[in-house]
Amino acid sequence: MALTGRAVLAAALGVLVVGLLLPSLIGLAVVEGALLLGILADLLLAAGVRGLTFDRSGDTAVRLGEPAEVTLTVTNPGTRPLRGRLRDAWPPSTGTATQRHELSIPAGERRRLTITMTPTRRGDRNAHRVTVRSVGPLGLAARQGSHHVPWRVRVLPGFPSRRLLPSKLERLRELDGRSALLTRGAGTEFDTLREYVPGDDAKSIDWRASARNQGVVVRTWRPERDRHILVVLDTGRTSAGRIGDIPRLDAAMDATLLLTAVANHAGDRVDLLAYDRRVRAEVRRAPRNGILPAFVQAMATLEPELVEPDARTLTAEILRRTPRRSLVVLITGLEREAVQEGILPVLPQLAARHEVIVAAVADPAITTMAARRGDATAVYEAAAAERELAERRATAAELRRKNVTVVDAPPGELASALTDTYLALKLAGRL
Numbered sequence: 001m002a003l004t005g006r007a008v009l010a011a012a013l014g015v016l017v018v019g020l021l022l023p024s025l026i027g028l029a030v031v032e033g034a035l036l037l038g039i040l041a042d043l044l045l046a047a048g049v050r051g052l053t054f055d056r057s058g059d060t061a062v063r064l065g066e067p068a069e070v071t072l073t074v075t076n077p078g079t080r081p082l083r084g085r086l087r088d089a090w091p092p093s094t095g096t097a098t099q100r101h102e103l104s105i106p107a108g109e110r111r112r113l114t115i116t117m118t119p120t121r122r123g124d125r126n127a128h129r130v131t132v133r134s135v136g137p138l139g140l141a142a143r144q145g146s147h148h149v150p151w152r153v154r155v156l157p158g159f160p161s162r163r164l165l166p167s168k169l170e171r172l173r174e175l176d177g178r179s180a181l182l183t184r185g186a187g188t189e190f191d192t193l194r195e196y197v198p199g200d201d202a203k204s205i206d207w208r209a210s211a212r213n214q215g216v217v218v219r220t221w222r223p224e225r226d227r228h229i230l231v232v233l234d235t236g237r238t239s240a241g242r243i244g245d246i247p248r249l250d251a252a253m254d255a256t257l258l259l260t261a262v263a264n265h266a267g268d269r270v271d272l273l274a275y276d277r278r279v280r281a282e283v284r285r286a287p288r289n290g291i292l293p294a295f296v297q298a299m300a301t302l303e304p305e306l307v308e309p310d311a312r313t314l315t316a317e318i319l320r321r322t323p324r325r326s327l328v329v330l331i332t333g334l335e336r337e338a339v340q341e342g343i344l345p346v347l348p349q350l351a352a353r354h355e356v357i358v359a360a361v362a363d364p365a366i367t368t369m370a371a372r373r374g375d376a377t378a379v380y381e382a383a384a385a386e387r388e389l390a391e392r393r394a395t396a397a398e399l400r401r402k403n404v405t406v407v408d409a410p411p412g413e414l415a416s417a418l419t420d421t422y423l424a425l426k427l428a429g430r431l
Helices: 006-023 026-047 158-176 207-213 248-265 288-300 310-323 337-343 344-353 363-371 378-399 411-427
Strands: 055-060 059-063 068-075 082-088 100-105 110-117 123-126 131-133 141-147 152-156 189-195 217-222 229-233 269-275 279-283 327-331 355-360 405-409
Touching: 026 141, 026 355, 068 100, 082 110, 082 189, 100 110, 100 327, 131 248, 152 288, 158 248, 229 248, 229 411, 248 269, 248 327, 248 344, 248 355, 269 288, 269 310, 279 288, 288 411, 310 344, 327 411, 337 344, 337 378, 344 378, 378 405, 405 411
Parallel strands: 059 152, 229 269, 229 327, 327 355, 355 405
Antiparallel strands: 055 068, 068 110, 082 100, 082 131, 123 152, 131 141, 189 217, 269 279
């Protein structure tokens, strides 16, 4: 049983009236007895909550930052109307607009409640429980009970760089020679023969075909297809950091999705490996028409682990999954200590067999801090930021000396920079 605010107020007023007008104990007992009878009657007349039935429907998956709706259907099978309040409890990170709802359900009928949410974190978000408070007709007392009504909404990684996909695919079409803007594009696979035009490379002239056609003919090339790309997400300690409101790991996922979408259109095969000290998630040989859904499902529940990655076992996992020459894209941090003690010693082994890209999320706040001037505190912060930037540049230069391509960009630019690097390598015939 639950006493409502109205019952508490009535009891307080009753005591006050008795104290002023009925000082005798008999009068007090009469008033209190009447109030108790009213509460008991209200409690008996309130609709029961144990027999209520519930059903859910609606969205089971949503991208991070996008709205989702879940419908809760409440059925009152009893003989008395239900009037009261309902609380549908969800974790705070689901971003539910409201968890409390007014209820009024006649006997034998049902009502539908719509819960709107805009999640602020990836992963599985599960409904906790539904609590119903059924208030009696006098509003003095209520029945209350909780029910477990399971439902799960999987929050998938956001894909903000999706807006860049049309421009990246247009550039890919230029590389493939399907656009007139790049009719003599470089590549490694022979495509077609065409007539020579001023400006063509003399090395591309096919002299035998020219002799047969009584005119100068050149060969055109296109980038190779069916190359293998392995994207490796470092889920260790450095991936837990946040840059502004964006976790490093989420920025890495966004870059992975744009690169995968473009590479898939290019005819290349993309696999995924998330690793720190063990495999956290992987996607291998996903069908081309389902590769992005496979990636987002695999990455949805990934969380950073506060451990230092094991670079040697990671290298072993990469080499086991890539028996032939591939493009290995390692998205990790560029902190000097982590690189020196982690991936740097094993990079020669990878670079000897594969084309390697190391991509990292840069913090634009450090660049802003390095430009500050004014008081002594600002100058000190600028000096510390400049030292951090210098160490980062030195680390990138050291990686490049190991024949590794380095991409270092802020969260909003990493996806575009990484995809452009992939297209440049494809144009140069290095894949």
